[in-house]
Amino acid sequence: MATISNTNNNQRIHPHKFTLWVAIASICMMFAGLTSAYIVKSNQDNFLEFSLPNYFWFSTIAILLSSVTMHLSLKTFKARERNKYKLLISITVVLGSIFAALQVEGFISLDNHGIRLIGQNSNAAASFLLVIIGLHGLHVLGGIIALLVMFFKSFSQKIKNYNSVPLEVVSIYWHFVDILWIYLLIFLIWIR
Amino acid sequence: MSNEAILHANIGATLDVHGEHQEHHHETFITKYIFSQDHKTISKQFLITGMVWAVIGGLMSVLFRLQLGFPDESFPWLEDLLGKWWAAGGHITAQGYYALVTIHGTVLIFFVLTAGLSGTFANLLIPLQIGARDMASPLLNMLSYWFFFIAGIIMLSSIFVETGPFSGGWTAYPPLSALGDASPGSKSGMDLWIISMALFVVSSLLSGLNYIATVLNLRTKGMSMTRLPLTVWSLFFTAIVGVLSFPVLLSGFILLIFDRNFGTSFYLSDIFLSATGAALPNEGGSAILFQHLFWFLGHPEVYIIVLPAMGIVSEILSINSRKPIFGYIAMVGSMFAITTLTFLVWAHHMFVTGLNPFLGSLFTLFTLLIALPSAIKVFNWLTTIWRGSIRFTPSMLFAIGFVSVFISGGLTGLWLGNSALDIHLHDTYFNIAHFHLVMGVASIFAMFAGVYHWFPKMYGRRMNNTLGYIHFWISIIGAYLIFWPMHYEGLAGMPRRYYDYSIWESFKQFSELNKFISIVVFITFSTQILFIINFFYSIWYGRKETSLNPHGATTLEWTTPIKPGHGNYRKYLNTSLGL
Numbered sequence: 001m002a003t004i005s006n007t008n009n010n011q012r013i014h015p016h017k018f019t020l021w022v023a024i025a026s027i028c029m030m031f032a033g034l035t036s037a038y039i040v041k042s043n044q045d046n047f048l049e050f051s052l053p054n055y056f057w058f059s060t061i062a063i064l065l066s067s068v069t070m071h072l073s074l075k076t077f078k079a080r081e082r083n084k085y086k087l088l089i090s091i092t093v094v095l096g097s098i099f100a101a102l103q104v105e106g107f108i109s110l111d112n113h114g115i116r117l118i119g120q121n122s123n124a125a126a127s128f129l130l131v132i133i134g135l136h137g138l139h140v141l142g143g144i145i146a147l148l149v150m151f152f153k154s155f156s157q158k159i160k161n162y163n164s165v166p167l168e169v170v171s172i173y174w175h176f177v178d179i180l181w182i183y184l185l186i187f188l189i190w191i192r
Numbered sequence: 193m194s195n196e197a198i199l200h201a202n203i204g205a206t207l208d209v210h211g212e213h214q215e216h217h218h219e220t221f222i223t224k225y226i227f228s229q230d231h232k233t234i235s236k237q238f239l240i241t242g243m244v245w246a247v248i249g250g251l252m253s254v255l256f257r258l259q260l261g262f263p264d265e266s267f268p269w270l271e272d273l274l275g276k277w278w279a280a281g282g283h284i285t286a287q288g289y290y291a292l293v294t295i296h297g298t299v300l301i302f303f304v305l306t307a308g309l310s311g312t313f314a315n316l317l318i319p320l321q322i323g324a325r326d327m328a329s330p331l332l333n334m335l336s337y338w339f340f341f342i343a344g345i346i347m348l349s350s351i352f353v354e355t356g357p358f359s360g361g362w363t364a365y366p367p368l369s370a371l372g373d374a375s376p377g378s379k380s381g382m383d384l385w386i387i388s389m390a391l392f393v394v395s396s397l398l399s400g401l402n403y404i405a406t407v408l409n410l411r412t413k414g415m416s417m418t419r420l421p422l423t424v425w426s427l428f429f430t431a432i433v434g435v436l437s438f439p440v441l442l443s444g445f446i447l448l449i450f451d452r453n454f455g456t457s458f459y460l461s462d463i464f465l466s467a468t469g470a471a472l473p474n475e476g477g478s479a480i481l482f483q484h485l486f487w488f489l490g491h492p493e494v495y496i497i498v499l500p501a502m503g504i505v506s507e508i509l510s511i512n513s514r515k516p517i518f519g520y521i522a523m524v525g526s527m528f529a530i531t532t533l534t535f536l537v538w539a540h541h542m543f544v545t546g547l548n549p550f551l552g553s554l555f556t557l558f559t560l561l562i563a564l565p566s567a568i569k570v571f572n573w574l575t576t577i578w579r580g581s582i583r584f585t586p587s588m589l590f591a592i593g594f595v596s597v598f599i600s601g602g603l604t605g606l607w608l609g610n611s612a613l614d615i616h617l618h619d620t621y622f623n624i625a626h627f628h629l630v631m632g633v634a635s636i637f638a639m640f641a642g643v644y645h646w647f648p649k650m651y652g653r654r655m656n657n658t659l660g661y662i663h664f665w666i667s668i669i670g671a672y673l674i675f676w677p678m679h680y681e682g683l684a685g686m687p688r689r690y691y692d693y694s695i696w697e698s699f700k701q702f703s704e705l706n707k708f709i710s711i712v713v714f715i716t717f718s719t720q721i722l723f724i725i726n727f728f729y730s731i732w733y734g735r736k737e738t739s740l741n742p743h744g745a746t747t748l749e750w751t752t753p754i755k756p757g758h759g760n761y762r763k764y765l766n767t768s769l770g771l
Contacts, residue, residue, distance in 0.1 A: 013409070015328035015329070015405050015406070015409040015410065016328070018328070018405045018408060018409050019328055019329060019332070019402065019405040022401045022405060023397075023401050025436065026400075026401070026436065029437070029439040029440055030439035032440070033442075033443035034446075034447075037443070037444075037447065037481055037485060040478075040484070041458075041478075044478075046476045047476075118454035118455055118456050119456075120455055120473050121473075122455060122456055123457070123475075124456065124458055124477065127456040127457070127458065128458075130450075131447060131450060135446065
């Protein structure tokens, strides 16, 4: 017991990280609300059936790769390998942006096939895709902004920028939006 | 064992986050009073903003009671005061009436009893009562207030747009909320309403995250979870409920925005419009879907409002009875039960939507189950004051008042939660009486109790007791005189939200009663002005507090200096020896 009470402070979860975990629970609830609304709707007669454009599959590869580079960049940051870190985090940003761009392409291709997302003759099935995937995309955009902040901070020599907590927070968030996307993809393929 | 580890490490975590927020740092007027990151200042900001909204929302109820009590009389000064849109010819107009009830509900539920109550007491009490120097993230805390403030400004501006504010009821059901042509209030008034509410949700989420992280991470040494004051427990559960239910409302709102502005068919279907003589182009939307998403927040919202009130009341009853709270663990357990059950009962607001009767019976069961933890709490409050050495301060009276109206309003909840009875009673004045007593009056009473009780900690002065007693007695008598008769009106089938009851033969019998209720509303509302005068006068001229612990309380906030600076504690606390 005595050894435990002398635990190093660093082994305890940092309040900011904890706040993020609660926020993740909160974001999950939002998507739970949307996906359960989707389930209810999908039982209706006029719910349009169509397959997802391949762009969404390609985007999945991009975000999975970005999770790997995110993980490596956190590792290099902790190892104080600044140059490698800068490179890896830039790759993460690029991969994140490719993900977002591919998703936009996916929506454009849906539209090209005559599946209207909004406006007249739009079907709730396609509108739901736009809302659910779009909201996820906004969360990814938020992550990209956070990554960019981390990237520019790496050029500063201030001592406090050696603290790994902010990067850990961003990293947890980034993996979360990745996992969330996998969930959404499986969900959208399954419930048709 | 693991507890011990957490406690020791706590100090480190506190230091870590707030290393830069020691008492000595220099503050300008702007960082100290406006964009403050000090939880105590943010608490005052929430309280005073909440009070402003309470006055606005209360005044609205005075205006629509004028219409309900005196439908045949005209008040020419009303038109001079409010203009033609609201009160043409000295009568509150129908559109004005609907706008008033809608904004009254929205403002009081969200801005006063959610932000005003939780925002004030969670910010003030969580760090002080757990021995922390501030919140886990003071910056998020500040942002949370300013999101709330901007939400308020937008809601306020919606009152002044040409087509009036949103008028489809605080629940914002489509099609009134989704269709711009549905009513005057569905136009730009609704746009502003939904933007304001979205910002409000963001504010609630930011503060909720902070409260949870603070309670779990920043407790001082020795402050184990089982030693937390019930106020902190209640605010903690409130934050959990908020963080898990507000996002669902937000998703409902996002779909609503798409239906309103981008022509999608989530809620709208090919309904026929009498105004244009044609059906909508939309297909297959369902308004019931919105109701599900709305009430998944809407019901937990009731507990977001009433849980903090329960915590405040538990604390005040115990202190002023000079006894520890009876059944502490049962109190925490019953709050946990309420927190869990509250997510399983939302469809009891939807018994008449054509809900499958089997589902209805499940929701009835879960709803009635909430009576158990509620009854445990009431029993414990009564046994706490039983044979106590009671001091009848204004805060104690309001706390007892809370228990009284909570029982009166809670009992009718058993009627309404029962699907068989609810089919008759839903959307009548019985319902109005029920929820106004059990969450409206009850929570506002707890808020008053809390303000009277913690005023010395907030401002270092005392409020005037005599004015407090007058305030209490008129308020509680007024509350019962206003809402008790409404039960009879509701049982007789009088529906809520109607503009003028005098044209129905069956409700003419209530015209004198309605007049009586309205007069009591005017008197009770005027008494609240007394509280506001007392509050602001006492901030500057109240009797100076000289005692560190004026109420003889056992919680940590009274171990700080009379007016604690940013950082609260002069030294790190260790409560493991029992403070």
